[in-house]
Amino acid sequence: MSRQIIVGNWKMNGTRQDTQVLVEALVNGLPASAPDVVICPPFTQLALVQPALASSPICLGAQDCHKDVSGAHTGDISAPMLSELGVSYVILGHSERRQEHGELDETVREKAVAATKAGLTPIICIGETEDQRESGEHEDVLGWQIKGSLPDGFAGIVAYEPIWAIGTGLAATTDQIAQTMAFLRAELVRQFGEAGKAIKILYGGSVNAGNAVSVLSIPEVAGALVGGASLKADAFLSIVSAASAA
Numbered sequence: 001m002s003r004q005i006i007v008g009n010w011k012m013n014g015t016r017q018d019t020q021v022l023v024e025a026l027v028n029g030l031p032a033s034a035p036d037v038v039i040c041p042p043f044t045q046l047a048l049v050q051p052a053l054a055s056s057p058i059c060l061g062a063q064d065c066h067k068d069v070s071g072a073h074t075g076d077i078s079a080p081m082l083s084e085l086g087v088s089y090v091i092l093g094h095s096e097r098r099q100e101h102g103e104l105d106e107t108v109r110e111k112a113v114a115a116t117k118a119g120l121t122p123i124i125c126i127g128e129t130e131d132q133r134e135s136g137e138h139e140d141v142l143g144w145q146i147k148g149s150l151p152d153g154f155a156g157i158v159a160y161e162p163i164w165a166i167g168t169g170l171a172a173t174t175d176q177i178a179q180t181m182a183f184l185r186a187e188l189v190r191q192f193g194e195a196g197k198a199i200k201i202l203y204g205g206s207v208n209a210g211n212a213v214s215v216l217s218i219p220e221v222a223g224a225l226v227g228g229a230s231l232k233a234d235a236f237l238s239i240v241s242a243a244s245a246a
């Protein structure tokens with residue numbers, strides 16, 4: 001299997017002091033045989049974190065970007081602005097933005113095009129609700145999200161995050177993850193042909209130091225998108241080490 005990638009999504013957390021302490025611990029504690037590691041602080045911390053990563057293989061990511069390069073979009077940040085800050089990955093279509101901001105698949109797709117043009121690697125999030133999982137609609141929902149959110153020629157990363165597992169401490173079971181990953185791989189090949197085989201698929205949703213080894217050992221799981229556990233250096237480094245061993 002190609003190198004795994006562990007992405008830490010800090011969400012709306014972190015004072016400057018917290019950030020300095022966390023980043024120093026991650027840089028100093030990163031194992032020698034680490035997988036690819038990306039940390040995604042809030043926008044306000046990007047300029048602070050970037051220099052701290054200068055001598056580290058840890059990459060800088062952002063939690064969203066606008067589809068336009070500039071314009072009358074109050075409160076938004078463009079992909080070129082992120083690129084200027086040394087950002088190389090960007091999370092798009094996270095369920096917390098789809099739900100809180102009514103973000104549509106089409107918007108996510110347009111953002112992915114803009115991010116790629118700016119030299120960023122898009123990490124596009126998809127996931128079903130608890131009701132959709134319980135009613136057996138989840139594969140239909142995920143198929144539509146893949147078809148609607150990923151642009152032609154997509155060469156970024158997909159993160160499968162069942163909404164009902166985010167922030168709950170209850171990750172999907174290894175069987176649920178394995179079945180869904182196999183489905184997503186088939187959908188990616190259906191949409192992109194051979195290129196669909198190379199698109200990395202991450203799992204996100206209550207990944208922690210206790211379940212990381214089992215989750216990251218599942219076929220087709222190319223890494224993890226980690227929320228809460230990414231805010232604690234020891235927990236996040238345990239997940240990174242688990243990826244090294246997977």
Ligand SMILES: O=C[C@H](O)COP(=O)(O)O
Pocket residue numbers: 009094161165166167168169204205206207225226227228229
């Ligand atoms: O982006 C990260 C996902 O929302 C997972 O968050 P979590 O690890 O706190 O469940």
